[in-house]
Amino acid sequence: MVALKELLPLDAIRLDVSAPNWAKAVRASGDLLVSTGTATDGYTAEMIANVAENGPYIVLAPGFAFAHARPSPAVLRTGMSWVRLAEPVEFGHETNDPVTLVVALAATDSGSHTDAMATLARLLADPETSRALAEARTPEEVWALVTGEDAAQARNAAATAVTAAPAETPAAGGAEREAADPPARSGGDRHTILTVCGNGLGTSLFLKNTLEQVLERWGWSSFVTVEATDTISAKGKASEAAAILTSGEIARTLGDVGTPVRVVENFTDTGEVDRVLRETYEV
Template sequence: MSQLNTLLASEAVDLNARATDWRDAISRAGKLLETSGAITADYTAAMISSVEENGPYIVVAPGFAFAHARPSAAVKRTAISWVRLQEPIEFGHDSNDPVNLVVALAAKDDRAHTQSMKDLAKLLGNKDARARLDSVSSVEELREVLETTVKKKASASSAGTDGAQPAGTSAAKTVESKGKVLTVCGNGLGTSLFLKNSLDEVLSDWGWAKLVNVEATDTISAKGRAKEADFILTSGEIAATLGDVGVPVWVIKDFTSLSEIDAALRELYAL
């Protein structure tokens, strides 16, 4: 069973939800986690507060919001909930609104959910799988999509050519590099990890996985450590919070778009 399915309790799924606004949508996702015994109401409140403080940075892909907060005593176990809205909701994001799918993550620490975030990023980056997620009518059908898509992706990756280079690039980068890139979000474990997984996949396709270390972190840590990195990748909302940190800060609109991340790397590394 995929880790996504392991973390997703059947009672934490609502495929026909209605929400009045983005706060209500997150509340519904949090309530499912509360009902399944994964969190207390304090964590739901923290997920809402995170967006109030940082803006709609959790809307990481078209139509998709990834609600989360920092690990705390309000999290009893690592889990996710799944809310598909009957009517899409505006979160205030300039390119990824409106949202019809909200996945909420409750993490006990910053490591337990790593594989599930990789699987989720790959799942949402697959157009066919994303379309199926919008049409499934039962928990069983949802679980099948989560399971089969992850397995197919893993098989395709293992069949690829290790160290393959995209057209027009070379193994040695064309700028002096510190060998590190930071992906940043408000909490350092949700959307930043989501973006890290997509960036890691692009670097792997390029054959640069051993040349560039990608670290997911929060805004406070990023401000102090920015000069350790070649650059920072993040959302528009978090970029505004960071301000001038002494290295380029590049905004990624769709955290599941490998082509957008590929283009950003080519620009930043002058390829």
């Protein structure tokens, strides 16, 4: 597994960036992917088009947007960038606007970065770490908080090649209640819950991670399988799923798929996901 420090080089971190609107904010994150040799300008255009076509579902937690698009020839290697904005920017999200942090991901495939997403989600869901990241004065301080490494090593790490995925992640915060009895299974089959985003490789992984945390705390991990997927695949798999968890924008895109679709506003909040899971299973 590739460490998060290898996916996010120091040179891909910028603080106090001015952006007049959401498209410019995404472009700033894409420019860093280009400057670090992770992707071409074409990928930046794809990230902007993703929001234009699918809505601001990439704003997956208050103040945080996770810019990405599908793997494409415009991606040169898997990597990330980090842009903290000088002034908050509206993306058009009903509950999570305005955005102050844009993290961009360029991935060569749909699986190599899953552990990295888990690590990032866990960091951003921790109130103390999130506050420290918001108050960090230099890219070196951000890099140290994200990687857990001494900031003095950041410049050396930034010189190494960026590749694929990192370590374990999720999310969290919120009160949890006593776990419910596990769902009934016919013939010993596991239940499946789909977490869905426009491309199936970015925001849906954050939600998958958070849901798996809740299932583990409930003792349901052996009863429920969580699969992160995109909107097109979700429509085909809906009949086999117990439920679909997604954003409001993607829920509207999916429409009626014959399976309960539950909206989650904050993809990193275990308290909210706990509540949604209880509503789904009526426990």
